[in-house]
Amino acid sequence: MQPSSKEMQGMAGGLAPSAVAAHIALQELQNDGGVDHDDFLDQMMSGLAPAWPMGLGGYDEASLLGSRLRQHQAAGGGSPPNGKSMLLQLNHHHYAHHASPQQQLLLQSMGQPPAGGGGDSGGFLPLPLSLGSGGSGHSGLLVDISREEVDAPFKASDSTKAEALYNNGFGENHQHFHHPQNHRGAPPAAAGKCQVPAAASGSPSTGGGAVPPRPRVRARRGQATDPHSIAERLRRERIAERMKALQELVPNSNKTDKASMLDEIIDYVKFLQLQVKVLSMSRLGGAAAVAPLVADMSSKAGAGRGEADGAAANDGLTAAEHQVAKLLEEDMGSAMQYLQGKGLCLMPISLASAISSATCHPRSPIPGGLSQLNRRTAPSPHAAGDAPSSPSMSALTVPSTNGGGDADISRPSRCKD
Amino acid sequence: MQVAEAFKHAFLKQMLLGFQASVVSPKSMGFQERKSAIKLSADVAMAVARGTRKWTRGLIAGLSKEHQNRSFLQLILGEQYERLMKPCHSSWKIPRCKKIVRRSLRVCCRRKKKKNQVGVLARTLVAKRTQELKILVPGGESMDGFSLLDETLDYVVSLRAQADLMQSLLTTIEASKLRSHSKGTLPERKASYVGN
Numbered sequence: 001m002q003p004s005s006k007e008m009q010g011m012a013g014g015l016a017p018s019a020v021a022a023h024i025a026l027q028e029l030q031n032d033g034g035v036d037h038d039d040f041l042d043q044m045m046s047g048l049a050p051a052w053p054m055g056l057g058g059y060d061e062a063s064l065l066g067s068r069l070r071q072h073q074a075a076g077g078g079s080p081p082n083g084k085s086m087l088l089q090l091n092h093h094h095y096a097h098h099a100s101p102q103q104q105l106l107l108q109s110m111g112q113p114p115a116g117g118g119g120d121s122g123g124f125l126p127l128p129l130s131l132g133s134g135g136s137g138h139s140g141l142l143v144d145i146s147r148e149e150v151d152a153p154f155k156a157s158d159s160t161k162a163e164a165l166y167n168n169g170f171g172e173n174h175q176h177f178h179h180p181q182n183h184r185g186a187p188p189a190a191a192g193k194c195q196v197p198a199a200a201s202g203s204p205s206t207g208g209g210a211v212p213p214r215p216r217v218r219a220r221r222g223q224a225t226d227p228h229s230i231a232e233r234l235r236r237e238r239i240a241e242r243m244k245a246l247q248e249l250v251p252n253s254n255k256t257d258k259a260s261m262l263d264e265i266i267d268y269v270k271f272l273q274l275q276v277k278v279l280s281m282s283r284l285g286g287a288a289a290v291a292p293l294v295a296d297m298s299s300k301a302g303a304g305r306g307e308a309d310g311a312a313a314n315d316g317l318t319a320a321e322h323q324v325a326k327l328l329e330e331d332m333g334s335a336m337q338y339l340q341g342k343g344l345c346l347m348p349i350s351l352a353s354a355i356s357s358a359t360c361h362p363r364s365p366i367p368g369g370l371s372q373l374n375r376r377t378a379p380s381p382h383a384a385g386d387a388p389s390s391p392s393m394s395a396l397t398v399p400s401t402n403g404g405g406d407a408d409i410s411r412p413s414r415c416k417d
Numbered sequence: 418m419q420v421a422e423a424f425k426h427a428f429l430k431q432m433l434l435g436f437q438a439s440v441v442s443p444k445s446m447g448f449q450e451r452k453s454a455i456k457l458s459a460d461v462a463m464a465v466a467r468g469t470r471k472w473t474r475g476l477i478a479g480l481s482k483e484h485q486n487r488s489f490l491q492l493i494l495g496e497q498y499e500r501l502m503k504p505c506h507s508s509w510k511i512p513r514c515k516k517i518v519r520r521s522l523r524v525c526c527r528r529k530k531k532k533n534q535v536g537v538l539a540r541t542l543v544a545k546r547t548q549e550l551k552i553l554v555p556g557g558e559s560m561d562g563f564s565l566l567d568e569t570l571d572y573v574v575s576l577r578a579q580a581d582l583m584q585s586l587l588t589t590i591e592a593s594k595l596r597s598h599s600k601g602t603l604p605e606r607k608a609s610y611v612g613n
Contacts, residue, residue: 228521228524231521232521235518235563239563242563242566242567246566246570249574249577257539258539258543259539259546262547265550265569266546266553268573269550269554269572269576272573272576273553275580276456276460276579276580276583277452277456279459279580279583279587280456280583282587
């Protein structure tokens with residue numbers, strides 16, 4: 001665990017303080033009690049999670065926590081003394097809203113006095129109230145929460161925070177408490193379930209205009225009360241919610257009507273498929289290169305990464321060090337985000353290499369043409385003013401199909417960093 | 418993102434297993450062969466790492482339609498392959514549900530008595546695009562509108578993760594190659610580093 005936290009601190013840069021605090025907090029929590037770790041952390045996360053208006057299907061709790069802490073710090077809520085007390089305070093803040101017995105247990109078991117959560121609430125992000133029905137009476141499992149909250153129409157979509165998480169979460173060494181399959185299993189079950197109570201609660205709510213028992217179905221006066229239209233409305237709302245989630249996924253999307261959103265989604269899927277195709281073209285899947293990596297995979301790359309770092313440090317090429325350390329963990333996400341935002345940074349180079357290797361002999365390096373491409377496309381990410389590591393990464397895809405010219409081509413581009 | 422660490426690990430492991438199984442090497446294979454072998458490994462790895470979803474089944478079913486892929490798939494998936502190749506029963510239920518939905522739609526429209534030309538046009542556009550999306554997403558033909566969007570969401574997330582992981586794998590291989598290039602000069606550099 002040690003090398004990973006060191007790297008994380010070294011590399012996560014601006015994300016480090018809160019992310020590391022969260023990580024340290026989690027580790028402290030783990031070291032703290034004789035409580036069973038997973039259950040304890042589950043309860044912890046379940047206590048924190050309903051306070052956030054997000055769908056938690058398939059989410060990584062620690063990255064959620066990290067992003068929330070980061071936002072909290074960004075909002076200028078004052079630096080917490082340590083991550084642990086902040087977690088405590090967050091939990092207590094939530095406790096003030098929900099008063100679930102489990103959170104009481106949590107606070108007691110953590111063995112620290114609740115640090116005046118009410119008074120400190122001014123320093124926090126205004127954590128919006130979750131669905132009232134969703135919070136209380138829960139078991140500690142995240143699956144229940146996702147089942148309750150996944151279909152709420154007025155809640156922000158699943159992937160509202162997805163982009164933020166994608167940028168932040170990939171920069172952290174987060175821990176995973178649930179297999180994502182659990183969450184994927186929950187929404188279809190919820191989709192099947194919510195039809196039945198909606199039909200039942202639809203008529204009394206529209207008839208009397210009273211507060212519906214489940215916030216999912218809104219009481220609208222003047223609408224027909226027959227089950228067909230209610231089912232239709234529910235179906236439309238669910239579809240709209242999914243469309244919003246997809247819209248959040250697609251970068252640089254600002255369309256709101258269904259047809260153009262579908263258009264963008266289609267284009268994005270095509271782009272990703274093409275990207276995978278191009279990556280498989282430009283990859284050198286040699287057995288010799290793969291074998292050491294297999295050893296890395298099997299050992300979860302813990303030892304392998306440490307050794308690779310040592311070797312790389314001797315080289316003095318920090319970019320290589322970064323790349324090796326990033327293999328299994330993080331931060332390709334943010335680099336790829338930038339590349340995808342441009343849309344074209346990665347592709348032309350790889351396509352060029354693919355075309356060149358397809359037309360010419362695969363082994364013959366073409367330093368002149370390729371380095372020209374490097375120089376031409378490399379300034380554009382710089383002009384957009386973002387991560388300096390992206391040119392080196394996109395440039396590195398070029399020499400992949402060429403045998404000998406690697407060192408010459410990639411070193412000048414790395415010097416730009 | 419919704420991509421968990423477990424997915425990343427599983428994907429990378431599967432992919433490397435796939436490389437070994439298909440014996441990918443630049444010497445023995447041509448360019449197209451290598452590309453399709455790598456893509457096959459990557460797709461199978463993505464499907465396996467994600468677990469059981471409609472699109473993963475569709476993806477593996479689509480891949481197994483090619484005869485040359487079958488031995489590879491059997492090798493990689495083992496007994497899972499036989500289980501996955503059983504016909505999907507859910508595909509029969511869906512057309513019935515669509516009929517019911519359409520009927521209820523007609524009933525509602527008749528009741529409201531609206532002749533919405535713009536609505537019809539919009540619906541046609543959406544239908545056309547939905548059809549296109551069904552072609553793109555693997556296994557998409559047998560899904561209704563809502564589950565199609567759901568599967569698309571999942572599929573996009575997995576695709577993005579697949580591209581990222583392949584990219585990072587690529588750069589790592591590159592870095593290791595460069596290191597092996599400069600291995601000859603490594604002892605001197607080490608000495609100088611220690612000296613400083």
